[in-house]
Amino acid sequence: MERFYFEEPTLERKADAFDFVEEFNSYNSNLYGAGGFKRYLNDYEGWIKKLEEDKYRKVDEEHVSARTYFFVRECDKRIIGIINIRLALNEKLKQYGGNIGYSIRPTERGKGYNNINLYLGLKVCAAHGIEEALLDADLDNPASWKTMEFFGGKRIREYFSEYDKKVVVDYKINVKNALEIGAKFESLICNSK
Ligand SMILES: CC(C)(COP(=O)(O)OP(=O)(O)OC[C@H]1O[C@@H](n2cnc3c(N)ncnc32)[C@H](O)[C@@H]1OP(=O)(O)O)[C@@H](O)C(=O)NCCC(=O)NCCS
Numbered sequence: 001m002e003r004f005y006f007e008e009p010t011l012e013r014k015a016d017a018f019d020f021v022e023e024f025n026s027y028n029s030n031l032y033g034a035g036g037f038k039r040y041l042n043d044y045e046g047w048i049k050k051l052e053e054d055k056y057r058k059v060d061e062e063h064v065s066a067r068t069y070f071f072v073r074e075c076d077k078r079i080i081g082i083i084n085i086r087l088a089l090n091e092k093l094k095q096y097g098g099n100i101g102y103s104i105r106p107t108e109r110g111k112g113y114n115n116i117n118l119y120l121g122l123k124v125c126a127a128h129g130i131e132e133a134l135l136d137a138d139l140d141n142p143a144s145w146k147t148m149e150f151f152g153g154k155r156i157r158e159y160f161s162e163y164d165k166k167v168v169v170d171y172k173i174n175v176k177n178a179l180e181i182g183a184k185f186e187s188l189i190c191n192s193k
Helices: 011-026 044-054 091-095 113-127 142-150 175-188
Strands: 004-007 066-073 079-086 100-104 132-138 154-161 166-174
Touching: 004 079, 004 113, 011 044, 011 066, 011 079, 044 066, 066 113, 079 113, 100 113, 113 142, 113 175, 132 142, 132 175, 142 166, 166 175
Parallel strands: none
Antiparallel strands: 004 066, 066 079, 079 100, 132 166, 154 166
16 A cells, blocks of 8 residues: 655655656646745755754744644655745735645546645645634635645635736535545555654
8 A cells, every 4th residue: 555654855765856846847737836946946055954943933924933844755755845924924824825835746546646635745734733724725726726625625826926927716625524524534554664
């Protein structure tokens, strides 16, 4: 049985991390939930340092405390996806972005992996006392908002984003309820070591 875990990005994973991001480029795919990785392509070490600093940020209009994890498959240690979990919301994130952003690499999509990725992310939310998680997606990205709906997410807003020139949908997920829905994934989760 395939099993999965979250792994904090490290220097040792540099080559794998670049292979991961390269795949998004070659498929011309969006990459979300990567903790700003694309801004650090010339400075992987700087990205690792930034992620460490992200853990301890005080909430202000530009920053909140956050965690970024690689979503990894146990059998081959492949980085399957990535997730960025904002542990608090400032006004900016309430308007756009919410608590969680995520991506699954193009060659691993459509296998139900993002449900497991978000399940692990919601466990992190619960561990930090987040009772309701706010997430958003483009209306034309059903693979993303269907993941939210799988976990009982309620669509609370639908609006046209002038910035993206797209309709964006906001979802609220009750974390406790979502973890009950996702409990069946427990057997697919393991520790990284
Ligand atoms: C969105 C994304 C993370 C989904 O990952 P995934 O592993 O393919 O998703 P899953 O296989 O777990 O499927 C999640 C749900 O979406 C549905 N789905 C998957 N691909 C779909 C598609 N192309 N069209 C419609 N629904 C789709 C699945 O059936 C599943 O719904 P279900 O549980 O009701 O069956 C992935 O497409 C991605 O990384 N996209 C680029 C980055 C991105 O858009 N991130 C989200 C930003 S809000």
